Amino acid sequence: MTSPTARRGLPTENSPESFGVTPVNRVKRVHDRGRYDRKTVYEILDAALVCHIAYVIDGRPYCTPTAFWREGDHLYWHGSSASRMIRTQAEGVPVCLTVTHLDALVMARSGFHHSVNYRSVMAFGTAHVIDDAETKLKLMDRFIDRIYPGRSTLIRQPNAQEFKATTMMGMEIEHASGKVRSTHVGDEEEDYATVPAWSALYPVTQVIGEASDCPRQLPGLARPEGMADFEPGTRLDELMTKSYRRTFG
Amino acid sequence: MTSPTARRGLPTENSPESFGVTPVNRVKRVHDRGRYDRKTVYEILDAALVCHIAYVIDGRPYCTPTAFWREGDHLYWHGSSASRMIRTQAEGVPVCLTVTHLDALVMARSGFHHSVNYRSVMAFGTAHVIDDAETKLKLMDRFIDRIYPGRSTLIRQPNAQEFKATTMMGMEIEHASGKVRSTHVGDEEEDYATVPAWSALYPVTQVIGEASDCPRQLPGLARPEGMADFEPGTRLDELMTKSYRRTFG
Numbered sequence: 427m428t429s430p431t432a433r434r435g436l437p438t439e440n441s442p443e444s445f446g447v448t449p450v451n452r453v454k455r456v457h458d459r460g461r462y463d464r465k466t467v468y469e470i471l472d473a474a475l476v477c478h479i480a481y482v483i484d485g486r487p488y489c490t491p492t493a494f495w496r497e498g499d500h501l502y503w504h505g506s507s508a509s510r511m512i513r514t515q516a517e518g519v520p521v522c523l524t525v526t527h528l529d530a531l532v533m534a535r536s537g538f539h540h541s542v543n544y545r546s547v548m549a550f551g552t553a554h555v556i557d558d559a560e561t562k563l564k565l566m567d568r569f570i571d572r573i574y575p576g577r578s579t580l581i582r583q584p585n586a587q588e589f590k591a592t593t594m595m596g597m598e599i600e601h602a603s604g605k606v607r608s609t610h611v612g613d614e615e616e617d618y619a620t621v622p623a624w625s626a627l628y629p630v631t632q633v634i635g636e637a638s639d640c641p642r643q644l645p646g647l648a649r650p651e652g653m654a655d656f657e658p659g660t661r662l663d664e665l666m667t668k669s670y671r672r673t674f675g
Numbered sequence: 676m677t678s679p680t681a682r683r684g685l686p687t688e689n690s691p692e693s694f695g696v697t698p699v700n701r702v703k704r705v706h707d708r709g710r711y712d713r714k715t716v717y718e719i720l721d722a723a724l725v726c727h728i729a730y731v732i733d734g735r736p737y738c739t740p741t742a743f744w745r746e747g748d749h750l751y752w753h754g755s756s757a758s759r760m761i762r763t764q765a766e767g768v769p770v771c772l773t774v775t776h777l778d779a780l781v782m783a784r785s786g787f788h789h790s791v792n793y794r795s796v797m798a799f800g801t802a803h804v805i806d807d808a809e810t811k812l813k814l815m816d817r818f819i820d821r822i823y824p825g826r827s828t829l830i831r832q833p834n835a836q837e838f839k840a841t842t843m844m845g846m847e848i849e850h851a852s853g854k855v856r857s858t859h860v861g862d863e864e865e866d867y868a869t870v871p872a873w874s875a876l877y878p879v880t881q882v883i884g885e886a887s888d889c890p891r892q893l894p895g896l897a898r899p900e901g902m903a904d905f906e907p908g909t910r911l912d913e914l915m916t917k918s919y920r921r922t923f924g
Contacts, residue, residue, distance in 0.1 A: 450735070475791070476777055480729035480738035486699070487736055489729035491775040491795050524738040528725055528911075531883070536830055537819050538837040542724070546740050570786050580872040581785055588787040611889040623829040624896040625889040630911060634780065635878035640860040647873040662777075662879060 436462065440601075450550055451601035461604035470547045470604050471496045472670045473663035474525040475573065481508045481521045481553070494523065495572040497674070501549060502556075502565055505593020509555060512595070518554040521597060525549075527663055531628040535613045535621035543627070547604045551597035562594045568673065575672035576652030632662040685711065699799055700850035710853035719796045719853050720745045721919040722912035723774040724822065730757045730770045730802070743772065744821040746923065750798060751805075751814055754842020758804060761844070767803040770846060774798075776912055780877040784862045784870035792876070796853045800846035811843045817922065824921035825901030881911040 436447040445451065445462045453460030461467065477494045480487055494503040501523055512519050530543035556562045566589075567578035584592070611625050636658045637649065649656065655668045688695040694711045702709030710716065726743045729736055743752040750772055761768050779792035805811045815838075816827035833841070860874050885907045886898065898905065904917045 475780075476775060476793075478727035478729075478738050478740075478773055478775070480727075480736035480771075482731055482734065482736050485731065486769050486799070487729035487731050487771045489727050489738055489771040489773040489797065491727075491773060491793070493791065520735050522729075522736045522738040524727055524740060526725060526727070526740040528881070531724075531822070533823060533826070534830070536837065537815055537827065537833055538841065540819060540822075542742065544725075544740070548738065550735075566786055570789060573780070573789075574782060577782070577872070578786065581783070582866055582870045582872075584786055588785065592787065610887070611891075613889075613891075617831055618891045619893070621831045622893055622896060623826070623831075624898055625892060626886040626898075627889075628886050628905065629884035630881060631884065632777070632879060632881045635880065637875040637877050638859070640862075640874040640876070642860075642862075642867045643874060644868070644871055647871060649873055649875075656877065 445602045447603070448601055451548065451603040453603050453605050459605045459607055461606055466606070467547050467602050467604045468496065469667070470527065470545045471501070471525055471549070473527060473667045475662065475666050477503070477523050477525045479503065479521055479523050481519055483508070483511055495569065495670070497568070499599045500596055501551070501599060502569065502594065502596045505555070505595050508553070509593040509595060512553060512555055518552040521551060521553045523549045523551070523597070528630050529608065530630055532611055533625050533627070534611050535617040535623050535625055539611070539613050541607060543607045543609070545604065545606050547602060549599045550601040551599050553595050553597045556594040556596050563589070565594050566592065571673045573666070573669055574653055575669050576650065580650060634658065634660055634662060634665065694851045696852070697850055700797065700852040702852050702854050708854045708856055710855055715855070716796050716851050716853045717745065718916070719776065719794045720774055720798070722776060722916045724911065724915050726752070726772050726774045728752065728770055728772050730768055732757070732760055744818065746817070748848045749845055750800070750848060751818065751843065751845045754804070754844050757802065758842040758844060761802060761804055767801040770800060770802045772798045772800070772846070777879050778857065779879055781860055782874050782876070783860050784866040784872050784874055788860070788862050790856060792856045792858070794853065794855050796851060798848045799850040800848050802844050802846045805843040805845050812838070814843050815841065820922045822915070822918055823902055824918050825899065829899060883907065883909055883911060883914065
């Protein structure tokens, strides 16, 4: 019997262009929204500041929001309570790291066709603690710079206590899939003419506002050049993409 | 030995005012940000449209974004691929449903004190499929009305095929905790005077834009009265809270 993946001609192995489609990452519900090419998956990840990470402790699932970033095929984030478990498991633990951008509310003429527009990625891998001190220090700097380009050179470096208190975690992406809906209202053909319900799409954006200076700001300081993109009203996803490119090229 | 929970005088059992603090839902990292009172937990949930749900299949964690809503101590959402597993397990499956509102970027004078402001909730329970047809139909209507007050009476009702294709899932909240950061920049005392790094807070908001009419809108239709709060520029969290109150009082 041919698998649904093979039937649809999708690759089953990771390649430079695409993630392979496996039973783990295959998009099952509304599968034509599935995206497996690295360009789309990376763009969705790099436009995000916050992800949600699922992991298992004693058979029970946990879902923790946290800031993260990508370098090549690796994802990094700060330690959470999961790290306790990871430190006791030399092999690392399986995690699913999910990113979601909400782009629109979509009102249709039937409940069934109500929807939202979104861009999401589910990335699967095995989380491990970054123990090497030099690597960890570099990652701590890049975590800051990824959001605020160049900032790691302006701030005080971590002291021994802060360094110890910070758990840096990483994972290689083993499987990943994106899912995207970006169309307008889509109804059953017979409903357009017969259902007199006002139907529309409301775009949704996440934006930054005006900076509020620290009340104890030293005199003479201003927004540094590396943060020129931090203009009030800027979309956070576009800002994170720009910051990412300034830092990682 | 006294547990940290008992030492801090927190209740260990659910009550009308609060969720009990147990090893499952106790906020471990930066524990003074933990919130267990129902008012705070419910407000964070009811201001959200999208959550992330963690569940386990074959020992592997999955984290799926989806729309959801609360009624009393129950949370509801549409079926995901997890439902296949749930249908084979009469007892239901443990899930963690997490909601996160990102409120600000917080830049400090050390990497350690960089942060974000946020409101989040992790809710733990056992997911089950809503099989009773009458209950399921009512929930399908309320899913629409919770977002667009009164809309379920304007649209076409689900046909048999749509009804069958929709899996409605629910869970009672067994444990829950909120976590909130809402303060400004907070640095080590000695850093304020000695680190010449511009430090600030950028508010982050998620807003709706101008409605885009369905290109096949029937003539003479306009935004219905129940959606009077859907004004361009409105914050999505405030809008969802208002819609929630219009629908559930």
